[in-house]
Amino acid sequence: MTERELAGAIRTNPGASVVFTGAGMSTDSGLPDFRSKDGLWKNVDPMELATASAMRGDYDRFHAFYSHRFEQMRDAHPNDGHRILSDWERRGFVDCIVTQNVDGLHAAAGSKKIYELHGSVGAVRCMTCGLPATQDDFIARTPCASCGGRLRPGVVLFGEGLPEDDLSASWDAAENAQVFLVLGSSLQVSPANQLPQIAKRAGALLAICNRDATPLDHIADYRTGDGIADFLKRLDALL
Ligand code: ZN
Numbered sequence: 001m002t003e004r005e006l007a008g009a010i011r012t013n014p015g016a017s018v019v020f021t022g023a024g025m026s027t028d029s030g031l032p033d034f035r036s037k038d039g040l041w042k043n044v045d046p047m048e049l050a051t052a053s054a055m056r057g058d059y060d061r062f063h064a065f066y067s068h069r070f071e072q073m074r075d076a077h078p079n080d081g082h083r084i085l086s087d088w089e090r091r092g093f094v095d096c097i098v099t100q101n102v103d104g105l106h107a108a109a110g111s112k113k114i115y116e117l118h119g120s121v122g123a124v125r126c127m128t129c130g131l132p133a134t135q136d137d138f139i140a141r142t143p144c145a146s147c148g149g150r151l152r153p154g155v156v157l158f159g160e161g162l163p164e165d166d167l168s169a170s171w172d173a174a175e176n177a178q179v180f181l182v183l184g185s186s187l188q189v190s191p192a193n194q195l196p197q198i199a200k201r202a203g204a205l206l207a208i209c210n211r212d213a214t215p216l217d218h219i220a221d222y223r224t225g226d227g228i229a230d231f232l233k234r235l236d237a238l239l
Pocket residue numbers: 126127128129130131144145146147148149
């Protein structure tokens with residue numbers, strides 16, 4: 001289908017577009033893909049440190065790694081793509097955003113209904129009792145105010161389950177979507193690779209905007225490798 005037809009489907013199905021975003025959504029905001037290696041940590045595999053076992057067995061390195069991530073994210077701001085999605089929600093086109101990102105940039109851009117499948121860096125809590133704390137507390141290694149335990153970021157680590165409420169809400173949203181828009185995810189891992197298929201099976205149009213090919217390109221009704229902000233600006237002009 002053409003971009004004009006895709007925009008028409010978004011416009012004529014108010015509140016029935018579900019947007020799924022991954023790391024590519026935030027690269028325009030200067031955040032490197034989680035798996036890309038930069039600076040201080042270029043010789044370290046994040047897959048080794050962003051784990052529940054590193055948090056319990058190697059807290060010093062775990063803490064240093066996430067402190068560095070926090071500082072990167074602190075300097076990042078929503079880009080035009082985040083702003084357009086927030087505007088679409090306000091105008092009644094978008095039902096919700098399901099995201100793999102933990103950077104909080106959708107919320108910073110003003111989006112309200114967001115399901116964060118991998119948690120959020122902002123949601124620091126105590127490892128032991130779960131009491132919420134701040135990012136500054138985490139970076140300063142301030143002990144939990146209630147039990148004295150160590151603090152952890154509110155992200156889902158490798159080895160941990162996804163948040164069940166957000167997951168089941170995302171499932172429902174995918175089943176009820178008329179348009180399912182994938183932005184900046186390579187759709188390699190579960191449930192990222194399942195949600196678009198659920199939506200498609202339930203009758204939604206599937207559009208994928210991702211720089212690299214994805215395993216679901218063959219079932220997409222629309223597919224582009226263009227930059228996300230540019231793609232959304234074009235669609236926005238057609239709405
Ligand atoms: Zn505690």
